[in-house]
Amino acid sequence: MDRSRFYTLRFSCPDTVGIVARVASFIAEHGGWILRSSQHSDEESGRFFMRVEVRADSLPFSFEALQERFAPLAQDMAMDWQISDSAVRKRVVILVSRQMHCLYDLLERWQSGELPIDIPCIISNHDDARGLTEWHGIPFHHVPIDKSDKAAAFDEIERLFVQAEGEVMVLARFMQILPPSLCERLRGRVLNIHHSFLPSFVGAAPYLQAYRRGVKQVGATCHYVTAKLDDGPIIDQDVVRVSHTDSVRDLIRYGKDIEKAVLARGLRHHLEDRVMISGNRTIVL
Amino acid sequence: MDRSRFYTLRFSCPDTVGIVARVASFIAEHGGWILRSSQHSDEESGRFFMRVEVRADSLPFSFEALQERFAPLAQDMAMDWQISDSAVRKRVVILVSRQMHCLYDLLERWQSGELPIDIPCIISNHDDARGLTEWHGIPFHHVPIDKSDKAAAFDEIERLFVQAEGEVMVLARFMQILPPSLCERLRGRVLNIHHSFLPSFVGAAPYLQAYRRGVKQVGATCHYVTAKLDDGPIIDQDVVRVSHTDSVRDLIRYGKDIEKAVLARGLRHHLEDRVMISGNRTIVL
């Protein structure tokens, strides 16, 4: 009995009587052993969300067969669904600018095996991160962003992402605004770490804004990127206490610790297929 | 469709294939609408824990009939199980000593309807809380504890609890150690708030112990009372930051805020039938 490999089924559908019964019966009929299961009935939208982990070795058929067999049930209940295999690592492309605290943090989690991902490449509008990236054996792409022709740079970034067969894009303090069309094409697949406790302090220089407002805690927010700046569905956020003795520079420094932790938590939730989007909110199962 | 009244089924049983399927199918067969469901598969003990809320008006029979019909399935799966009705308020007896911050806090939550409970009486080894209690229309019993014959006092307390048809006993800073036999008889029904972040600082004067050790955060722990002092299963705990500028008196003061919040959260989890005990740990579904 091997708990380490499992299939994760997740779906949402209109809420009604008997959903869990049908899904659980489908799994049980084939001898499927449920490791973890969680669900949420969203009162506002009237939708039902569910995530189930089934031990791979408890099923008598392949991953592909599982998908085939589940499809009719899914169609019948009008599900928006997906099944993933824990043995298949997700491909995560990281975008950074000049600040590297989130990059160091993600690289450590990757090299230690904490984050079970492949990083096919790292992309930056500066060359600072090249050395560290390449020392880790990861390809690095320097894509300068020319203010007079940003579109060209973002086309190149998208091309590199596609070429790398990227599934998830992480803006690890990338400091550039993605064009709306790209946000649309990668909807639900681009994670950003914003250095404030959203919705406070949208946009540039949030720590300076926070300092001026005289808040007593500063925060960070991991969210999906959408066409509207810093407005996408929030996956996770956290704060840290500050005081009048702290300068803007101190807020920035405290914030770094929160940014790293919140981005890593949000990314992990995403990678584990826990996050489902409902309107502008996330369900984290 | 009335979401406000529901039945809460909870159980634990040996983990195996098909538990969720059988339970969910049982509910679905009768048209039961699941409002909330959560489960936990405990790797260590090999047991499965589940809690389901079913809308009362979605079932075609009474609460009693539900219990009768579920019993065979429960027996078949060797469940330790229980069903409760959200329309039936639990009867909570509160024990206090001279400090009244937790009592004030619980009374406010009770009078505002936040805690949907009945408080048949409040018992204390001092008379200080009589006025406030009686002003709220709640009977107050003063049971002095004579150091030379504590057993008599605890017999009286137990008698009052039984007479009041108490289901839950809350030690809201009661400051007295219950006799082991009473702990045993009321196993899983007595909640205590201990004024430290257990397992640190068991026993008397935890804030003084915390001050002497020079910790940078103090905490509080809500746990079930067992025969071994401050060792029962933990339901919830929290901490608050302190510093060298804080005297023992300051720690006590900060601690009060945490005690109130943690006791209320722990109690609420218990009242909502979310807490299941597994060895010396709690599963809070």
Added chain:
Amino acid sequence: MDRSRFYTLRFSCPDTVGIVARVASFIAEHGGWILRSSQHSDEESGRFFMRVEVRADSLPFSFEALQERFAPLAQDMAMDWQISDSAVRKRVVILVSRQMHCLYDLLERWQSGELPIDIPCIISNHDDARGLTEWHGIPFHHVPIDKSDKAAAFDEIERLFVQAEGEVMVLARFMQILPPSLCERLRGRVLNIHHSFLPSFVGAAPYLQAYRRGVKQVGATCHYVTAKLDDGPIIDQDVVRVSHTDSVRDLIRYGKDIEKAVLARGLRHHLEDRVMISGNRTIVL
């Protein structure tokens, strides 16, 4: 040697060389024993802020004499200053509406001696809090607020505050907006608890706003009331973690715990003469 009675000197003045030396020398010359001292040099405004506690029994003259003798130094350094005597309780008038969790909380802190204040009266636009207030032996004033003539109600509230010789006004979930002129007259003396993590969710129904934005933590903010709604200098704030399982009602419930704790902390800082206002920020010494 009695540490329990002390004078608290606090001031701000243009920052320059030798301020601490002059103030500390003045105190030392008269044998003054400093219990606590803290200061802040504000880089942005170029002002210096200081707060010193001096043991009353270490000085050879009265409180009045201390003020007289300190005045020339204060004038020489262009100080904005004030000295208070820990033996004189501040008079705090509390305004509430129908929700009473903050009121219960403050009353417990008052009756247990945790907050060393006098509460000359409690004022409300509803009659709900009368019983609890009067049971505590505190006068209660019901001042209904007629939507068509709010000015009259606020005139009455101000009259009651003045008549009660109130020094501090606490809006303990008062839910009404004070007229700008009153804010101006009581500048730096009216504390409000706002039920969001400001500057997020200004104005009405912040928990509903928070729910809709899908935040993962909700908060509360204690601030001085100014003419601009929810924009005054922040004294303290805190947050609590929430999730997709929480309804608006759950957020409100979690928020109550934070509101109580943050209001009490902010009020305590104010009462201990720790809070100085610099622009729209607070220095909490």
Added chain:
Amino acid sequence: MDRSRFYTLRFSCPDTVGIVARVASFIAEHGGWILRSSQHSDEESGRFFMRVEVRADSLPFSFEALQERFAPLAQDMAMDWQISDSAVRKRVVILVSRQMHCLYDLLERWQSGELPIDIPCIISNHDDARGLTEWHGIPFHHVPIDKSDKAAAFDEIERLFVQAEGEVMVLARFMQILPPSLCERLRGRVLNIHHSFLPSFVGAAPYLQAYRRGVKQVGATCHYVTAKLDDGPIIDQDVVRVSHTDSVRDLIRYGKDIEKAVLARGLRHHLEDRVMISGNRTIVL
């Protein structure tokens, strides 16, 4: 006027009247501009603790002259004192074992300039960290620890520390117990990060201990190393919420985030000469 270079004076001495006056007057006489000052009067020990930052360019003499001139005053008041120059970077030697999350974290803070230190070398009982260390241009020493002759290994570590002119030793998850004599010689200069909220779970496998006790939060503690295991003065500590769904492996993973942040904060306090030891407690000014 250059705020970036300053001298930090810190001392403790028997508490009495006039200490601040004498120290502040000494500084003012020479035109010294105080950037920051904080002090603590410890009721229990009867000692006074103070830390002052004076702008270097405001004094008309050198760092050495400052020390010479201050010495008589210090002697007169029986001070335990020290002055440091912000322009002189402290030399920090880091010891690691096989887990590298704290090392990555410290290296990022060092390379980005957040931690203004020199790292003359990194020492480990394993060879895993060599590549990353040397890529950063820092010498790496592999000192295997032979269980049958640990003393030899620790002699070598001490020799390397002395040879590197190390001032501070950081055990960044070193997982080995330093011999008491070494602890004694480096008293107040060796910082450890312990992976529990001390005093809970001293010694080995704290996350397993935490899991078994069923705590609802796990923590980390940065403390000075003393001869008694995990018992030294605590500089900082923090916690993170966990639940019954978390396995020991999950606790370890959450704990890493706390360990990194707490070690970095504790180290920063130490490097800024904020931490003074009083018995087994720290004063963090």
